[in-house]
Amino acid sequence: MDIVEINKVLSNQIRIDILNWLKKPEDNFPKQIYVPDFSDGVCVCHIQDKSGLSQSTVSHYLNMMQKVDLLIATRHGKWTYYRRNESEILKYIQTLSNEL
Amino acid sequence: MDIVEINKVLSNQIRIDILNWLKKPEDNFPKQIYVPDFSDGVCVCHIQDKSGLSQSTVSHYLNMMQKVDLLIATRHGKWTYYRRNESEILKYIQTLSNEL
DNA sequence: ATTACATATCGAGATATATAGATATGTTTT
DNA sequence: AAAACATATCTATATATCTCGATATGTAAT
Numbered sequence: 001m002d003i004v005e006i007n008k009v010l011s012n013q014i015r016i017d018i019l020n021w022l023k024k025p026e027d028n029f030p031k032q033i034y035v036p037d038f039s040d041g042v043c044v045c046h047i048q049d050k051s052g053l054s055q056s057t058v059s060h061y062l063n064m065m066q067k068v069d070l071l072i073a074t075r076h077g078k079w080t081y082y083r084r085n086e087s088e089i090l091k092y093i094q095t096l097s098n099e100l
Numbered sequence: 101m102d103i104v105e106i107n108k109v110l111s112n113q114i115r116i117d118i119l120n121w122l123k124k125p126e127d128n129f130p131k132q133i134y135v136p137d138f139s140d141g142v143c144v145c146h147i148q149d150k151s152g153l154s155q156s157t158v159s160h161y162l163n164m165m166q167k168v169d170l171l172i173a174t175r176h177g178k179w180t181y182y183r184r185n186e187s188e189i190l191k192y193i194q195t196l197s198n199e200l
Numbered sequence: 201a202t203t204a205c206a207t208a209t210c211g212a213g214a215t216a217t218a219t220a221g222a223t224a225t226g227t228t229t230t
Numbered sequence: 231a232a233a234a235c236a237t238a239t240c241t242a243t244a245t246a247t248c249t250c251g252a253t254a255t256g257t258a259a260t
Contacts, residue, residue: 143236143237144236144237144238145236145237155236155237155238156237156238156239156240158237159236159237159238159239160238160239162237163238163239175237177236178235178236178237179236179237180236180237180238
């Protein structure tokens with residue numbers, strides 16, 4: 001749990017937005033086609049559409065969010081799905097509460 | 101309360117350290133000479149000594165921490181004292197808890 | 201096997217941050 | 231008023247981040 005690294009990741013509004021959108025995928029993204037529900041998260045293409053950023057930028061953002069364990073990635077076929085890592089997010093907030 | 105701006109400020113270990121040192125000034129800094137206690141905080145020169153950074157860098161860091169309301173500055177004579185803004189720090193953590 | 205597609209990675213230019221030394225400002229002491 | 235001192239601001243260079251288009255990789259469909 002590297003607080004400084006996580007804070008860098010969270011120093012960007014779009015990345016915070018992504019974390020928020022993934023709280024309620026049903027409310028923020030269209031139904032997915034090749035998986036029955038959002039239990040593994042949302043595919044990159046939908047997040048890209050919603051963010052308005054380029055494919056490479058979104059992929060990069062999601063990767064950095066995964067590297068600090070804010071997100072979990074799962075691959076199904078040619079799609080990669082990202083979802084929140086709730087326990088790490090909670091741990092981050094608790095660590096902040098203690099260490100700030 | 102601009103979460104992104106605060107996160108930028110907290111994306112640096114020394115700045116987090118400063119926030120921590122100011123939790124217990126008695127434990128982290130030498131006695132001050134021209135004020136009776138730490139109730140207005142710690143003067144820039146002591147924070148500079150402890151951090152090992154240049155005077156201009158420390159002044160810049162403290163200023164940016166004050167701009168986002170993490171710190172409060174008070175001037176006494178030629179010294180400027182900085183202390184934690186506890187209510188804003190708490191508000192920041194609460195906001196994060198809600199918005200992440 | 202080839203094509204099509206989703207995502208990841210690479211390379212690059214623009215912008216922001218880090219950090220220092222030099223200088224300016226404001227205060228106190230002489 | 232001059233000197234000394236603490237802090238703030240300015241200027242500059244090095245490094246990091248942002249963001250994109252181009253390319254590579256992996257998977258699925260034909």
